[in-house]
Amino acid sequence: DQQVKQNSPSLSVQEGRISILNCDYTNSMFDYFLWYKKYPAEGPTFLISISSIKDKNEDGRFTVFLNKSAKHLSLHIVPSQPGDSAVYFCAASRGTYKYIFGTGTRLKVLA
């Protein structure tokens, strides 16, 4: 049973436009959410996180939105850059260490 779902396996966006990556979860007990970025042949790199007491967290070009009632979070990247092309994983945890990852969305930013 997939507790964290990323329903879009891929996304293409023009450079300079907004990229929106979506993630849904089923377990209402999750209280901490994260986004990781992964380049080929590298491990996932932490990008941004949000706790369940917030609905938005922003870090430079990256903003994560959390909608607890819909059990949905999204990552907004604006403006998108070619270097943002990677696979993005969302993850959730109940407590602080056991991350449950989605299957990833491959973002391609077109120059």
Place this chain on the structure above:
Amino acid sequence: GAGVSQTPSNKVTEKGKYVELRCDPISGHTALYWYRQSLGQGPEFLIYFQGTGAADDSGLPNDRFFAVRPEGSVSTLKIQRTERGDSAVYLCASSRGAGNEQYFGPGTRLTVT
């Protein structure tokens, strides 16, 4: 400073053989994690160490899998009697403590033929 390192980067072994995968965490990180990522999937939690002890090994798929961290730094994931279904990328991560973001290594790609 240096990130999480994992060796080997690639390992090919025959079905039934024993393998060891090594993880060197970031210096000073007390928490260490192992994940497994199969093709087309996200990383799947295997085990969490706080210091030398395995605080949570609920993700280990069966008793062929075992991990140690004898001195609270380097960790070794051991797989006995490997099966083709064990083929995956094995990721190690570390963090300052359980409540902090996890930093991942590049992974070891294990292929069981």
